[in-house]
Amino acid sequence: MGNFEEIKTSLSNILSPLGFSIHPFKISWYNELVQKKDEAFKLPYHDDCIAFIIISTPSVFEKAFIPFVRSEHYKNSSSDPLDQCMNYYFSLVKETCLEEDVDVLYDYELTATRRPKILVQTAGHCSGAAYYYQKSDVKTCPWPETKSIYGVSIHPKFGGWFAYRGVIVFKNLLYSNLPKLEPIDVLLTDEKKIEALEKFNGNWKDWAYRDVVEVVERYSELQKQYFITPPKDRYDLIRRIREGLS
Ligand code: B12
Numbered sequence: 001m002g003n004f005e006e007i008k009t010s011l012s013n014i015l016s017p018l019g020f021s022i023h024p025f026k027i028s029w030y031n032e033l034v035q036k037k038d039e040a041f042k043l044p045y046h047d048d049c050i051a052f053i054i055i056s057t058p059s060v061f062e063k064a065f066i067p068f069v070r071s072e073h074y075k076n077s078s079s080d081p082l083d084q085c086m087n088y089y090f091s092l093v094k095e096t097c098l099e100e101d102v103d104v105l106y107d108y109e110l111t112a113t114r115r116p117k118i119l120v121q122t123a124g125h126c127s128g129a130a131y132y133y134q135k136s137d138v139k140t141c142p143w144p145e146t147k148s149i150y151g152v153s154i155h156p157k158f159g160g161w162f163a164y165r166g167v168i169v170f171k172n173l174l175y176s177n178l179p180k181l182e183p184i185d186v187l188l189t190d191e192k193k194i195e196a197l198e199k200f201n202g203n204w205k206d207w208a209y210r211d212v213v214e215v216v217e218r219y220s221e222l223q224k225q226y227f228i229t230p231p232k233d234r235y236d237l238i239r240r241i242r243e244g245l246s
Contacts, residue, residue: 128181160210
């Protein structure tokens with residue numbers, strides 16, 4: 001399976017200097033986790049097919065996003081600036097891997113039936129990138145059985161200060177023996193898991209869920225300001241970034 005290392009190195013050469021991290025997984029690992037009742041979420045590729053989930057760490061904002069909005073590639077249009085930025089960098093990957101048959105599934109993409117194309121938290125977990133904590137991880141639940149609790153992924157280095165950007169599937173790259181990395185369980189007690197889930201479900205706007213574990217890096221003040229600003233009001237901030245005022 002010579003090609004795998006070459007592809008991984010190409011992706012890493014493009015994306016790592018921009019602050020992204022890449023994590024390979026086999027399609028079967030993901031599909032085995034998707035529930036029977038949610039068959040539609042399963043990915044329609046060979047079990048041994050290799051995909052990479054792409055994470056943006058805090059520095060992507062300064063290393064990739066700001067340079068992008070200052071470049072001629074940024075279009076002052078109705079398309080979301082961050083989505084444009086991700087599209088641009090992922091297209092560089094596609095150009096580099098021209099001989100490969102590649103599908104890109106962005107975190108924000110929906111199918112015609114308005115279902116997410118990819119469950120990035122499940123993909124992140126099965127790749128070993130970040131543990132995905134769900135209600136089912138808590139042994140003694142404080143919530144009513146019927147209450148729905150959204151799950152949250154916690155990264156071993158960045159806690160909640162990161163985002164999933166998408167998955168790149170290499171349709172012809174089959175590698176049955178890809179070594180499986182287990183995600184690191186950083187919330188070791190029921191109390192910590194409950195704390196993370198409550199903060200993510202209740203008060204996510206105060207950023208506290210991101211700090212449920214010690215982290216090595218957080219978003220910069222400018223990045224926080226950008227994400228706190230409602231999307232429709234971000235254009236003024238973008239203009240100031242473009243003009244070098246922020
Ligand atoms: C729709 C959506 C929302 C909706 C609904 C949330 C939800 N989780 O359903 C709303 C608008 C409420 C929302 C809000 C937010 N969201 Co949101 N959202 C999404 C989105 C696009 C899809 C989630 C979804 O519909 N999942 C479908 C359900 C069915 O999936 P599921 O519950 O995980 O179920 C599967 C697993 O349980 C799996 N499974 C079964 N058994 C097992 C066992 C194991 C071990 C594993 C791993 C899996 C597994 O099988 C199930 C499917 O069959 C994702 C991005 C994406 N493409 O995944 C972001 C995402 C979940 N959101 C995110 C964030 C940050 C937020 C907000 C903080 C706002 C923001 N963007 O800043 C808030 C916080 C939540 C809140 N308190 O409101 C992040 C979470 C990052 C993290 N650290 O986990 C994501 C991943 C986006 C990203 N690009 O990183 N969100």
